[in-house]
Amino acid sequence: MSEYPSYPASSDPSPSGAAAQARPSTIEGAFWAFIASTVISLLGGILVFGNRDALADATRTSSQQSGSSLTEAQIDQLVTIGIVVALVIAVVIALLYLLFAFKLRAGRNWARIVLTVITALQLLSVLVGQSTWAGYVSVLAAVVGVVLSFMAPSNAYINASKTIRS
Template identity: 50%
Template sequence: MSNPSIQAGSNAPGRATRPTTITVAFWAFLASTLLGLANGVVTLLSGNSVGNATSTVIVDNGTELTETQVDQVATATNAGALVFSVIMSLLYVLFAAKVRAGRNWARILLTVVTGLQLLAITFGQSTTLGYLSALSALVGAVLCFAKPSNDYFAAVKTSR
């Protein structure tokens, strides 16, 4: 009896057929990415920024920064954080695509990132979107290690 998750696909001779668990994991990772980005944008727009904590900052040499200078630093920090988030999101989508293609290293990497995401919401402040993003990533990571997924990764490795 042959395993349906490793049978050759009709349009790609010799290639493993992608199981539903991998397809759902891919979409779960994409959902996690979108929810994480939405969380960052909401946080940025809601005023939870570096500069809103205080209007006066004293630097190491005792010089006091003006409110305008604090706002400029906060704006630059928030812009940097947003750019970093977009770059990380693009990488996350790339890794999800690699999981979909059967690359085991991407499965391991996204599992580690999911673990870090769970640690971040456990020990840090999070929002509903942050929790939903982590939950979605957890679903994707778990599905990546289901039996049909394991068979798929093995079949892809063998076919290369």
């Protein structure tokens, strides 16, 4: 007698006996569009942070206009802290965005909704404020991802994934 429990053999390893549905190309396209949006945003942010002199000049001008007298060392320290804080925030947001993209790829409807809300906020930010070329391209990729995630094959995949999980 074996020490391992004996389970009946099953030719269908999917949960609840339902056949697993293949991931449609619209979900794959949405996933890669969100990945591209994230990468473009990070690259655009790195390019902006690479212009340290312009940030220092803006800080210096702001300091003079407000009447405070910051030394060059203080301005340099403020710019460094600002870059580090912004970079940490950007990386955390990018990691969350990637998590949502992977959850969308796994067929989670809540991830699709979260990505849609984030994309709407991103689009609003680009329309209302000033943006760089990276901001425009990033939001365009995210909008493509949202559109693809709501197409009929994507809806069927998410509904099938929901049925398989329950």
